[in-house]
Amino acid sequence: MEFNISEAAKEKIIIVAHRGTAGGNIPCNTLASYEIALKQGADMIEIDVEMSRDGKLFIFHPGMEPHHLDHCKEGIWNMTAEEISELRFVNYDRAQTQFGLNTFDEVLENFKGRCYINVDKFWGHPREIYEAIKRHNMTDQIVVKSAPSEKVFTVLKEIAPNLPYMPVVRDTHPLHEELLASSINYIGAEVLFAKDDAEVASPAFIEQMHQDGKLVWANSIIYDYKEQLTGGHSDDTALCRDMDLGWGWLAERGFDMIQTDWAGMLVDYLKEKNLLYRKQR
Numbered sequence: 001m002e003f004n005i006s007e008a009a010k011e012k013i014i015i016v017a018h019r020g021t022a023g024g025n026i027p028c029n030t031l032a033s034y035e036i037a038l039k040q041g042a043d044m045i046e047i048d049v050e051m052s053r054d055g056k057l058f059i060f061h062p063g064m065e066p067h068h069l070d071h072c073k074e075g076i077w078n079m080t081a082e083e084i085s086e087l088r089f090v091n092y093d094r095a096q097t098q099f100g101l102n103t104f105d106e107v108l109e110n111f112k113g114r115c116y117i118n119v120d121k122f123w124g125h126p127r128e129i130y131e132a133i134k135r136h137n138m139t140d141q142i143v144v145k146s147a148p149s150e151k152v153f154t155v156l157k158e159i160a161p162n163l164p165y166m167p168v169v170r171d172t173h174p175l176h177e178e179l180l181a182s183s184i185n186y187i188g189a190e191v192l193f194a195k196d197d198a199e200v201a202s203p204a205f206i207e208q209m210h211q212d213g214k215l216v217w218a219n220s221i222i223y224d225y226k227e228q229l230t231g232g233h234s235d236d237t238a239l240c241r242d243m244d245l246g247w248g249w250l251a252e253r254g255f256d257m258i259q260t261d262w263a264g265m266l267v268d269y270l271k272e273k274n275l276l277y278r279k280q281r
Helices: 005-011 031-039 081-085 104-111 126-135 150-159 176-180 203-211 235-240 243-253 263-272
Strands: 014-018 044-051 057-059 116-120 142-146 165-170 188-192 215-219 257-260
Touching: 005 014, 005 215, 014 031, 014 263, 031 044, 031 104, 044 104, 057 104, 057 126, 104 116, 104 126, 126 150, 203 215, 235 243, 235 263, 243 257, 243 263, 257 263
Parallel strands: 014 044, 014 257, 044 116, 116 142, 142 165, 165 188, 188 215, 215 257
Antiparallel strands: 044 057
């Protein structure tokens, strides 16, 4: 299977499953949660990567050990791979599950040729993560994102110039022209906005990005309800109030990628409204 996310997004909205699809006894950031996300129609899984004290890459969101793991109060960065292999995720009721932490290599091998992968927390160990991606020959399946900075740009240019990259910008995107002219594999931007009239949420901005061959990523997920990532057009809005105001607004505005915690319901909604597949732009 050939992977080219820019071309794929011309045909349909790319559905990104935030840490897979979790619920009940299935924890996020596990092979099971990623498999469920694909069964529900996700095109991309978002994964978090951390490194053990002895240099092995694992799938886990740094800092969430006390919340997601059974009787674990220290960071896995300060544990050996053998110690990490003994850990188990807990479910929403804090009961231990059968699920341990997967290695980065296991996830890459399981999803090679199957979907796109957003590698979050890439910047903690960029060289080691990129070497693993190259070893599995999966560069075209991967997307990395970050707040834009000269440090990030230097890392990309020196270590991974061909790795698809999206800056995360809020309200405006002043570095668009600079990135267009750089050697970085700049494929688009993740945009954050609190109000609908923000520049990055405007039809004019999205159209200009498309004319320049770039994608625009929106988040319907919510980390903290007090800080809206897409002006209130969120999973919560879609599921608790109005799907048209939540997911429909994002789709009709022209966003190419939507990250969600409810991949199956989002896919079903977009299909029902005839919004999932695009008219050729």
